Amino acid sequence: MLGGILVKVTFVLCLTSVLSYFLHHLRGTPGALTLGRWTYRFAALAIVGTAATLLTLILTHQFQYAYVWSYSSRELSTPLLVSTFYAGQEGSFMLWTLFTSLIGLFLIRHSGKMGYESAVMSIYGLITLSLVLMLIAKNPFTYVWDNWAGEVKEGFVPANGRGLNPLLQNYWMVIHPQVLFSGFAAMAVPYSYAVAALMKRDYARWIKPATPWLAFAGLVLGLGIMMGGFWAYETLGWGGYWGWDPVENSSLVPWLVCIAALHTTLSQRKTGGFIRTNLVLTMLTFMMVLYSTFLTRSGVLGDTSVHSFVDPGMWVYWLLISLIVVFLGIGAALLVSRWKEIPWPKIHRQSSTSQFLDYFTSREFALFLGASALFLLAILISFGTSTPVITDILQGKKSAIDISFYATWSVPFGIAIGLLTGLAQVLWWSKSDRRSVLRSLSTPLFLALVSTIVVSVLVLPTFGMTFVLFGAFFALFSNIQVGARVVRGNPKFMGGAVAHVGLAIMILGFVASSAYDNKQTVSLARGTPVETLGYRLTYVGYQPMDNERYAFHVTVERDGNAFTIAPVMYYSSYSDGLMRNPDILNRLTHDFYLAPLSLEEPGADSVSAVTGVFHIGDSRTIAGLQISFIGFELPETHMTSTMSNQDLTIGARFSVAIAGSPAVQIVPAKHVHNGKVSDVPARFADRYEVQIVKLTPDTENRQNSTVEIAVSDLLHPVNGGASPDILVAEASVKPFINLVWAGLIILLVGFGVTIVRRSQEASHKNDLKEETS
């Protein structure tokens, strides 16, 4: 129980650190600062030790631990074995805690430079402490006999684990959760700075150290969301990169708020305004992380989604609620008590008409609108995701929202975000020179108009989509123009322009791949080509890949080029269900996506088979056939052959006739070879198949022996009677989906450039540099 003890030690150390730091913040006791610092460092060390313990238990197959037993097994490869560390709730909370504590080690130094250490670290320590508390409630070091007390004998060590869910057995599982949880962990830093600013009544300076963390959290979480989308698209076969699923939404919502906060903090750095907005948005970023965690981890969503949300028990449920209450309470209470004393910068006090107009044409106003759009979108998505909770309260039963809700709303938000992204870049801080703005606007506006007209003529988009396209093109050209100007000055300032170019490309990709996504369910009989969506598909057959999985080979032809893709389907004994992986034909301008649905095998179709039980001499009509059972056909050497393990065939002779035609005798049989029984069905009139289902011999009275047969009507007389198997799949063409991935990568590169620049600014004492972007 080393792990369990370490978790408790961590809790004590962390609590000491929080109290000491807070004491230092209140009284300035010098010893308290040292104590807080060192107890936090040791707490982080203890968390690293706890994580190492869990990892060791997993790698050495200690199946007496319930967590190790539940998610791993001896058959898993080492990378997958490592990934079982965070396959369950306990482990993923542990990963989150681990990253939080490691970031905390950097934060001690980082916040110290600004004289913010004791305030920031008392809040950040409290966050770490809450996560440690979660680990105590949801302990990954429980023995199987404690977990199932009374049912499993003490000291029992299972020989093997239950294994990892096959859905999680791929390389994305190995890297995706780490990225996502570093993003979640990093979002606690800006929150801590915002609360510290309120505690210290220092409303201007906190922005500077908080911004690079906000950008870092945005970059990492953005990367995590992208990986998740790619995983869903490429492996899970959700049909698209985004399904508006609660799990996906729960990482998107904090990201959107983070991006909104990033934009308004930029404004404060330039003009000194938006102090309250920044405090609120920065704190809400972290609140959204907590709320999303609550939605997906507490079991409140019930069974309203394709994901199974395991009920973690009352402890975790209430702990998650109290975390939201505590951190929301701290932020809100401080904000309310300090509200009046937070300065209103001069820039916001306008009275005359010209100043009024100046404000509307300033960059900070455009940024404010952009941030509002992002924030409202986040609220909307959060609202939609919370539907089961809301309907549970209002109607007493949980129901989910149709995903068309999100699709409908993304149109107006797409337009607003595109236009604002283009506009904000050409406006000036505080007061724009209108003539100069119009000059900068003319080229991008003209190019956007031309591009939109050209594209519209080619593909005839809907009314709403035309505006989304225009907005995206405008954002693209406007930011390329700005980027080209900045790169001649200082390339380090390019981050914003690059990120926005990426965003514009992404929106174009969203429009193309979702609004022009063609879908068709196809039934592919083996060997028969089917034309769909401009492609000619031929299902060739299936092949086993490994012990469980089967690859279904499909030839895809277009314009004389032929490719073979192989979606995968298999029955998983772990989840007792059919698993499906799509396959994708990647082209430059579009993806051809084939998601398998099922394999229909006519031979095994029990619906069309009719069964009947016969004694010798019985006559009966089955499936329109007059059938009489004449007798068993046993080989002479019956006894000796069973003894000597030789081949043995037991047949049953029937007389079969269709009304009006002469009777024919057939002999379906069972064949025994090396102890294995196989069926030898008999055919009648090339249309019916008779198969023995069950033989019940009675050696004492042969007249009591019975045979049960199944008669199937092979209604599809293809290839001389045997019907081919049919692969049912959903085929779709996703035009320009590469724009989504390319745009996202450009966006993240832009983030990277911004982080470098902002962290350099944060570490240099000299004040705000002149900015051109």
Add this chain to the structure above:
Amino acid sequence: MKIKVIVASVIVVAFVIFGSYSFLESNVEYTDLAGAMAKSKKVQLKGTWVKEKPSSFDPSKSQFTFYMADEAGRECKVVLDGAAPNNFELATSVVAKGRYVRDGEYFHASEVLTKCPSKYEAQADEVKKAG
């Protein structure tokens, strides 16, 4: 300051009105067969698969047809666009999302979710089996 507050309130009010409207529109209610018949909106019909009645897949239309009984026990034909859903045979209950088609007297489902006895929560006897 005032301008910002006014603009923000206008945006928020408009947003709340349209938001609640579209929220109510797209909330997919759980209902029984009687409720599904009364509405033209997309609903979720909860019930069980009637195994005694025929179920089949039609490759030409790519539709799967089966019968389900709602929680009140009323039976209805369900036509699903696509193949039989995952774990259909094992499901303890099924939820069909779609609309009731009055002319054809069947429920046209775009999606069928299956509820299975949870395999994800480990059971004690499974631990014992492992030993």
